[in-house]
Amino acid sequence: METREILGVLHELLRVVDRSKESFRMAARMSEHSTIKMLFMHYHEQHEKYEHELLGFVEALGGSEKLDEAAEDFSDADERAIISQCEKVEHVTLNMYRRVIEMPLPTELRHAVEIQGLDVKGARDKLKALSTAG
Numbered sequence: 001m002e003t004r005e006i007l008g009v010l011h012e013l014l015r016v017v018d019r020s021k022e023s024f025r026m027a028a029r030m031s032e033h034s035t036i037k038m039l040f041m042h043y044h045e046q047h048e049k050y051e052h053e054l055l056g057f058v059e060a061l062g063g064s065e066k067l068d069e070a071a072e073d074f075s076d077a078d079e080r081a082i083i084s085q086c087e088k089v090e091h092v093t094l095n096m097y098r099r100v101i102e103m104p105l106p107t108e109l110r111h112a113v114e115i116q117g118l119d120v121k122g123a124r125d126k127l128k129a130l131s132t133a134g
Contacts, residue, residue, distance in 0.1 A: 001104045007063040009100055013113070014054050016096045020120075021047035023089045027082045036079060036130075040086070043123050050116045057109050080131065087127035094120045 021044055028040035058064070077085065097117035105113065 003061050006105065006109070007058060007061055009103060009105075010054055010058050010061075010063070010109075013096055013100050014051060014058070016093045017047055017051050017054065020086075020089050020093045021051060023086055027086050030077065030082055032079060036083070039126075043086075043090075046119060046123070050119075053112055053116070057112070083127055084131040087124060087131045090120060090124040090127055094124050097121075 024040045024044035024047060028037050028044060031037040031040055094117065097113060097120055100113050101110070101117055
């Protein structure tokens with residue numbers, strides 16, 4: 001895979017990671033329950049770490065670090081709706097990680113993406129369980 005192709009894939013992945021990160025930040029602000037708020041903040045910080053790590057790969061490959069921030073709109077949403085929306089956003093992120101893992105990437109990058117993908121799957125599974133809990 002050529003460097004420009006890898007950079008394109010990384011920028012796509014960074015966009016969805018950033019969307020998840022910002023969605024968790026907004027969800028934490030909107031959440032009324034301290035336990036759920038802490039969970040959202042944990043996921044926000046986790047995604048911030050992933051974003052920083054991925055940006056390091058972009059920089060090492062000579063790419064640009066510019067990202068546009070994007071987040072879900074949670075205005076007028078109740079706790080269950082916020083959790084459900086975060087689960088959907090994280091599902092999109094997980095699918096992107098799965099797609100990237102299938103690509104021929106440099107070993108160090110592949111390893112980082114695989115580890116991050118496992119954590120994203122854990123977050124998505126936890127959110128899915130919370131959104132279906134009655």
